[in-house]
Amino acid sequence: MAEPEHVIPEHVIEVEGLVTTFGATTVHEGLSLRVRRGEIMAVVGGSGTGKSVLVRAITGLLRPKSGSIRLFGEDLGALGDAARQALRARTGMLFQDGALFGSLTVAQNIEVPLSTWHRLRPGLLDELAGLKLALVGLPPAAGSKYPAELSGGMRKRAGLARALALDPEILFLDEPTAGLDPIAAAAFDELIRSLQAALGLTVVMITHDLDTLQRTADRIAVLVDKDTTIGTLAELRANPHPWIQAYFAGPRGRAAAGGES
Amino acid sequence: MRVLEHERAVTAWVETLAGPDTATLRLGGSWRLAHLAGLDRDLIAALARLLEAPPRRARIVADGLDQLDTAGGWLIVRTIRALEAARVTVELVGARPAHAALLELLRGSEAAPCDPPPRDHPWLRLVLRTGAGTVHAAQEGARFLSFAGAVTLSLLRQLLRPRTLRLTSIVHHIEQTGVNAIPIIAIMAFFIGIVLAYQGADQLRQFGAEIFTVNLVAVSTLRELGVLLTAIMVAGRSGSAFTAQIGTMKVNEELDAMEVIGLDRLAVLVTPRLVALAVSLPLLTFLANLMALVGGGLVVVLLLDIPTVLLLRQLQAAVGIDLFVAGMIKAPVFAVLIAAIGCYMGLQVEGNAESVGRLTTQSVVVSIFAVIVVDALFSMLFATFGI
Numbered sequence: 001m002a003e004p005e006h007v008i009p010e011h012v013i014e015v016e017g018l019v020t021t022f023g024a025t026t027v028h029e030g031l032s033l034r035v036r037r038g039e040i041m042a043v044v045g046g047s048g049t050g051k052s053v054l055v056r057a058i059t060g061l062l063r064p065k066s067g068s069i070r071l072f073g074e075d076l077g078a079l080g081d082a083a084r085q086a087l088r089a090r091t092g093m094l095f096q097d098g099a100l101f102g103s104l105t106v107a108q109n110i111e112v113p114l115s116t117w118h119r120l121r122p123g124l125l126d127e128l129a130g131l132k133l134a135l136v137g138l139p140p141a142a143g144s145k146y147p148a149e150l151s152g153g154m155r156k157r158a159g160l161a162r163a164l165a166l167d168p169e170i171l172f173l174d175e176p177t178a179g180l181d182p183i184a185a186a187a188f189d190e191l192i193r194s195l196q197a198a199l200g201l202t203v204v205m206i207t208h209d210l211d212t213l214q215r216t217a218d219r220i221a222v223l224v225d226k227d228t229t230i231g232t233l234a235e236l237r238a239n240p241h242p243w244i245q246a247y248f249a250g251p252r253g254r255a256a257a258g259g260e261s
Numbered sequence: 262m263r264v265l266e267h268e269r270a271v272t273a274w275v276e277t278l279a280g281p282d283t284a285t286l287r288l289g290g291s292w293r294l295a296h297l298a299g300l301d302r303d304l305i306a307a308l309a310r311l312l313e314a315p316p317r318r319a320r321i322v323a324d325g326l327d328q329l330d331t332a333g334g335w336l337i338v339r340t341i342r343a344l345e346a347a348r349v350t351v352e353l354v355g356a357r358p359a360h361a362a363l364l365e366l367l368r369g370s371e372a373a374p375c376d377p378p379p380r381d382h383p384w385l386r387l388v389l390r391t392g393a394g395t396v397h398a399a400q401e402g403a404r405f406l407s408f409a410g411a412v413t414l415s416l417l418r419q420l421l422r423p424r425t426l427r428l429t430s431i432v433h434h435i436e437q438t439g440v441n442a443i444p445i446i447a448i449m450a451f452f453i454g455i456v457l458a459y460q461g462a463d464q465l466r467q468f469g470a471e472i473f474t475v476n477l478v479a480v481s482t483l484r485e486l487g488v489l490l491t492a493i494m495v496a497g498r499s500g501s502a503f504t505a506q507i508g509t510m511k512v513n514e515e516l517d518a519m520e521v522i523g524l525d526r527l528a529v530l531v532t533p534r535l536v537a538l539a540v541s542l543p544l545l546t547f548l549a550n551l552m553a554l555v556g557g558g559l560v561v562v563l564l565l566d567i568p569t570v571l572l573l574r575q576l577q578a579a580v581g582i583d584l585f586v587a588g589m590i591k592a593p594v595f596a597v598l599i600a601a602i603g604c605y606m607g608l609q610v611e612g613n614a615e616s617v618g619r620l621t622t623q624s625v626v627v628s629i630f631a632v633i634v635v636d637a638l639f640s641m642l643f644a645t646f647g648i
Contacts, residue, residue, distance in 0.1 A: 102613070102615055107375035107377075114294070117294070118294055118295070118297065118298065119298055120297060120298050120301070121298070121301070122377075123374070124297070124298070124301050126374040126375045126376070126377060127335065127339065127372075127374040127375075128332055128335060129374075129375040130372050130373050130374045130375045131331060131332075131335045131367070131370070131372040132331075133372070133375065134370035134371055134372035134373070135331065135366075135367075135370055135372075140371075140372075140373045140375065140376075143375030143376070144375065144376055144377075144379075148612075148613065164331075166294060167293070167294060167330035167331055167332060194366075198362060198363055198366045199330075199331065199363070200359070
């Protein structure tokens with residue numbers, strides 16, 4: 001689905017030498033991260049290692065102190081406002097609790113990005129909202145409900161439907177399975193995998209869920225020592241770094257791996 | 262075969278060739294959101310013409326498709342469904358594997374347009390809202406009464422055993438609602454005094470009765486404005502704070518935590534605020550009265566050139582202790598009203614942050630309204646007893 005007139009970059013996200021600070025604390029120090037087109041990249045790390053900060057920097061919600069961030073080969077820092085907004089339309093983000101607009105119904109929430117970027121007749125908007133709902137596995141009746149009337153799992157699905165509204169090329173997920181029961185979490189993993197395969201998405205997800213890592217992630221970026229260590233699950237298991245060992249070879253890491261080996 | 266339509270935009274198009282037995286729809290270009298509005302229009306028109314005399318079979322040829330996203334895919338799936346509903350056998354050919362897979366996924370999903378939210382007739386909505394509002398107000402009134410009863414009982418129980426009164430909490434709230442409000446109340450009252458004196462002097466000068474400006478300022482502030490404006494200020498400042506504090510605790514499930522631990526939420530949260538405000542509002546009112554007199558007096562002395570001695574003599578003649586008491590007696594009543602409404606609204610918060618904001622606003626509006634209504638009742642009462 002790439003634009004034919006562009007040269008397809010191998011990496012859709014390139015973060016180079018990223019430094020972010022809050023007051024006196026440095027969160028990232030020369031961090032680099034490269035995400036390939038069409039892969040699911042998981043971002044893991046202990047609390048306070050700046051997983052969310054990294055994603056906020058990539059999505060342009062936060063200005064880094066220094067370093068370059070390239071999306072689809074274009075430097076975010078060098079772009080004007082209009083060009084940056086246009087890049088935003090090619091990405092979607094699922095926030096931790098959905099971040100749905102509380103005063104709008106689920107269907108209207110999905111239609112917001114559509115009507116922001118395209119002029120479509122109301123009937124077609126309703127059709128597309130219904131399509132996105134079906135894609136994320138919500139019943140059509142959910143469209144006329146307000147976010148407050150939905151369960152946590154349904155809110156996440158509705159948030160995902162909104163994130164997918166513009167058929168983004170990159171999808172950011174902030175703890176997609178946090179707060180879901182194991183069955184719903186497994187279903188969500190499955191959903192992300194199948195959507196990724198069908199739509200050719202590049203997915204960057206922050207997660208703490210070792211089962212999700214096991215099932216969905218192609219590669220994993222571990223935030224340690226203010227930088228990333230990137231590898232597949234097997235590669236990271238072999239990494240001698242003490243935190244990485246504790247994370248993947250600890251009791252929970254072994255339990256999650258146990259299902260497969 | 263005859264060409265029904267040949268819509269060829271630079272970017273995305275659909276061609277329809279209608280035959281007696283088989284109709285062909287040829288799709289090409291970039292079927293993405295950016296071109297969706299035009300494609301939607303063309304497809305609907307093409308479909309309407311095809312279905313005037315439905316063919317037996319339809320072939321959808323997708324070999325010209327460069328790009329396809331879910332929105333474009335939806336248009337194709339929607340068309341296939343409409344044809345199949347008219348008993349046309351549909352065949353999809355020539356799609357690239359990736360496009361075919363996406364179309365397969367979309368066909369498998371049970372997508373249906375979202376219904377716009379149902380809306381009643383405007384007249385019906387008016388009646389429904391009026392009725393719902395009335396019932397809601399009545400229920401709210403009943404709930405508030407039972408809350409007031411529960412608070413009274415809790416307060417009495419605590420007064421009978423003074424050790425259970427939460428002294429630290431009371432002192433804390435006196436500081437918050439009373440001490441911290443001193444500057445704003447003092448300045449406000451000072452300016453009210455100035456404004457009253459200016460306006461009064463302007464009118465009274467026409468009768469050569471400037472000296473009665475003193476009476477005007479003294480009587481109106483001591484009896485009405487001092488306590489009323491202080492109460493309004495405190496409702497905006499402390500009543501809203503009570504709602505926001507208790508509401509936030511409710512959102513955080515702190516109230517449920519108290520319940521589980523076995524703490525009485527009324528005794529912990531409501532009565533200390535009630536007692537504290539009943540102490541601080543009368544004190545603030547006294548301060549406001551003084552400052553309004555100072556402000557008014559300043560205007561009288563500086564603007565009207567009336568000597569201070571004369572001013573004080575006039576003031577002494579105008580103001581009796583009954584006038585002062587008639588104003589001050591309202592202060593604790595207003596205080597209890599504001600604190601009770603503020604706390605009650607806080608306890609009504611449900612679940613989300615949005616409801617904290619809504620009820621905080623409501624708390625201020627309702628308590629100011631209640632203060633003014635009760636003030637009017639006091640006026641009637643005083644008139645009846647000739648005070």
